[in-house]
Amino acid sequence: xxxxxxxxxxxxxxxxxxxxxxxxxxxxxxxxxxxxxxxxxxxxxxxxxxxxxxxxxxxxxxxxxxxxxxxxxxxxxxxxxxxxxxxxxxxxxxxxxxxxxxxxxxxxxxxxxxxxxxxxxxxxxxxxxxxxxxxxxxxxxxxxxxxxxxxxxxxxxxx
Numbered sequence: 001x002x003x004x005x006x007x008x009x010x011x012x013x014x015x016x017x018x019x020x021x022x023x024x025x026x027x028x029x030x031x032x033x034x035x036x037x038x039x040x041x042x043x044x045x046x047x048x049x050x051x052x053x054x055x056x057x058x059x060x061x062x063x064x065x066x067x068x069x070x071x072x073x074x075x076x077x078x079x080x081x082x083x084x085x086x087x088x089x090x091x092x093x094x095x096x097x098x099x100x101x102x103x104x105x106x107x108x109x110x111x112x113x114x115x116x117x118x119x120x121x122x123x124x125x126x127x128x129x130x131x132x133x134x135x136x137x138x139x140x141x142x143x144x145x146x147x148x149x150x151x152x153x154x155x156x157x158x159x
Contacts, residue, residue, distance in 0.1 A: 041148040045157060046118040046126070048141045054129060056111040067101050116154055118143060128152050 115129045116137060126145065135156055137143065142157040 044145045046120045050117040052115045054115045056113045
């Protein structure tokens, strides 16, 4: 029985490591996704009206809760004396692990970003939220909005 629990614990750790690596994706304007390469993009000229720092809430895919729940249940079930006691402890610790795993996933995927209010050349205004990149954008900066497959990124206009 202990061998089965160790196997489940190892599997939970592999899933956690996979989720951690998968959670390292970025929404930085400096990183272009592979699927966006060699695609025609629409480019619009504009001027920054305002810049505001915001936080993009982390994701809750359920992976954190699943990994936390399995890890907690396996660890908790190995603590009890009788079979019924092990099951109850496993259930309680598994529930606590799921809650903790969900919170950890949400905090780990939270991202600092910038909300940009932009006046386009034609008079329209656009608001764009994007992750912070290397460029520092400020009100009055001439920028271009690059739209590819429905995703927009804002960069300084070439001089």
